[in-house]
Amino acid sequence: MNLYDIVFYLFAAVTLISAFVVVTSRNIVYSAFSLLFTFFGVAGLYVLLGADFIAVVQIMVYVGGILILLLFGVMLTNKIVRVDIKTGTINIIPAIIGVILLLAAVLWIMLSTGWKSVPAEIAQTTTVGIGNLLVTEYVLIFELLGILLLVALIGAASIARRDKE
Amino acid sequence: MAEVGLYHFLIVSAILFALGIYGIVTRKNAVMVLMGIELILNSANINFVAFSRYGNFGLSGQIIALFVIILAAAEAAIALAIVLNIYKTFANVNVDEIDKLKE
Numbered sequence: 001m002n003l004y005d006i007v008f009y010l011f012a013a014v015t016l017i018s019a020f021v022v023v024t025s026r027n028i029v030y031s032a033f034s035l036l037f038t039f040f041g042v043a044g045l046y047v048l049l050g051a052d053f054i055a056v057v058q059i060m061v062y063v064g065g066i067l068i069l070l071l072f073g074v075m076l077t078n079k080i081v082r083v084d085i086k087t088g089t090i091n092i093i094p095a096i097i098g099v100i101l102l103l104a105a106v107l108w109i110m111l112s113t114g115w116k117s118v119p120a121e122i123a124q125t126t127t128v129g130i131g132n133l134l135v136t137e138y139v140l141i142f143e144l145l146g147i148l149l150l151v152a153l154i155g156a157a158s159i160a161r162r163d164k165e
Numbered sequence: 166m167a168e169v170g171l172y173h174f175l176i177v178s179a180i181l182f183a184l185g186i187y188g189i190v191t192r193k194n195a196v197m198v199l200m201g202i203e204l205i206l207n208s209a210n211i212n213f214v215a216f217s218r219y220g221n222f223g224l225s226g227q228i229i230a231l232f233v234i235i236l237a238a239a240e241a242a243i244a245l246a247i248v249l250n251i252y253k254t255f256a257n258v259n260v261d262e263i264d265k266l267k268e
Contacts, residue, residue: 024189
């Protein structure tokens with residue numbers, strides 16, 4: 001077992017254990033904080049896959065943006081002073097059965113398919129390649145996503161600030 | 166404990182996907198449902214990046230992962246705005262109690 005494998009198992013364990021805490025913790029703030037470790041673990045997996053740019057984007061957007069947004073959502077929609085921050089769970093038994101069946105099906109499909117597996121050489125840095133592709137082959141999606149982000153920004157502000165008559 | 170390859174990443178992403186589904190169906194709080202969706206998007210992204218490396222497709226998979234991250238950011242912003250509105254209207258955000266489209 002070389003260093004790459006050890007680091008992989010480390011990041012995989014961090015990701016999966018913290019994801020498990022996210023979905024099982026009774027306290028929603030604990031869930032939000034262990035989501036932080038999930039995102040870091042996934043970023044580590046991206047680094048192991050040679051996707052350095054995506055890993056940095058993951059940390060900046062997810063940890064710096066989405067997680068903060070979720071924490072604000074938690075704080076604005078719970079009565080912190082009344083310690084009402086616990087969150088209920090429903091349908092545990094059917095959910096466990098369904099999820100295990102789903103996981104078994106997905107794993108069976110994934111493991112029984114003979115994927116083409118030719119590891120690419122890990123490029124020195126992927127930023128140049130991604131930048132070039134973004135303004136050539138994927139320029140339409142890139143521009144559309146820019147417009148989408150603008151629309152989402154305006155829409156979120158107008159939905160959240162709408163005054164009730 | 167074989168040499169880490171494509172299948173290891175696929176297994177991690179499948180388990181993450183299952184955990185995300187579990188979070189969505191069992192939690193009552195709408196913000197927790199959003200966290201489950203983020204887990205699912207992350208698991209899809211791991212698949213994209215893993216196939217991008219092991220399938221030798223160049224950087225296309227990584228770019229799609231980038232687009233997924235952008236969409237997740239837009240989705241989180243809109244969804245939290247909706248959740249705040251629900252909280253203003255119903256005084257809680259439990260998805261099993263919100264059963265009216267209109268007051």
